[in-house]
Every structure is written in structure tokens, then in C-alpha cells.
Amino acid sequence: MIRGLIWATAEDLAKNRGRVLSLYRKILRSLNSPALPLNLAARPQKKAEVRSMFMLGSEEQSLHNIQDLIDAAEYSLSLLRKGEIPKHIQVYQ
Numbered sequence: 001m002i003r004g005l006i007w008a009t010a011e012d013l014a015k016n017r018g019r020v021l022s023l024y025r026k027i028l029r030s031l032n033s034p035a036l037p038l039n040l041a042a043r044p045q046k047k048a049e050v051r052s053m054f055m056l057g058s059e060e061q062s063l064h065n066i067q068d069l070i071d072a073a074e075y076s077l078s079l080l081r082k083g084e085i086p087k088h089i090q091v092y093q
Contacts, residue, residue, distance in 0.1 A: 008063050016066060023073045024054050027080065035083035046085075 031038070031046050038046065057069045076086040 006063055008061050008066060012063060012066075016070065019070065020054070020057075020073075023070065023077060024050070027073065027077050030077060030080035033080065033083065036080065036085060038085070 027050055028047055030036075031043055031050070057066075060066050060069060079086045
């Protein structure tokens with residue numbers, strides 16, 4: 001990344017691709033955990049929500065926003081591993 005630029009270049013996007021795909025797969029796998037308070041019908045719904053979030057995030061061009069999205073995904077993954085549902089994908093009962 002060149003200092004001072006705020007827009008992502010093709011090189012920046014290529015560097016983040018593996019990390020983002022890894023986070024995406026880990027989050028989807030974590031939603032299958034029996035520790036989560038989700039029933040069988042809610043799991044596919046939550047996976048669809050995660051897919052749509054990542055699809056919207058894939059169009060982001062700002063380096064700062066890309067980093068914020070990656071940080072949010074890592075935080076959500078840490079909560080899922082603890083058996084908690086992150087607030088933005090929480091089931092309302």
C-alpha cells in the first residue's frame with residue numbers, strides 16, 4: 001500500500017483476498033457449532049445473512065473501511081467461538 005492513498009488498488013485487494021475468504025469460511029463453519037443457541041431453521045438464515053454481508057463488503061473500495069470490516073469479522077468470529085451470537089446477526093425472539 002502506498003502511503004497517503006485512501007482508495008484500494010488491485011494490489012491491496014489481492015493482499016486481503018485470502019484473509020477475507022478465510023474469515024468467511026470460519027464464520028460459516030462457526031454457525032454450525034452446537035454451542036450456539038440457534039435452531040435448525042435459524043442456521044441457514046444466519047448463513048445467508050453472513051453471505052449477504054460479505055457480498056456487500058466485497059464492493060468496498062476504501063482502505064480504512066476494508067480494514068474496519070475485517071476487524072468486525074474477526075470480532076464476530078471470536079464471539080461465535082465463545083458460543084455467543086454477535087448483535088448484528090442475533091435472532092430476535
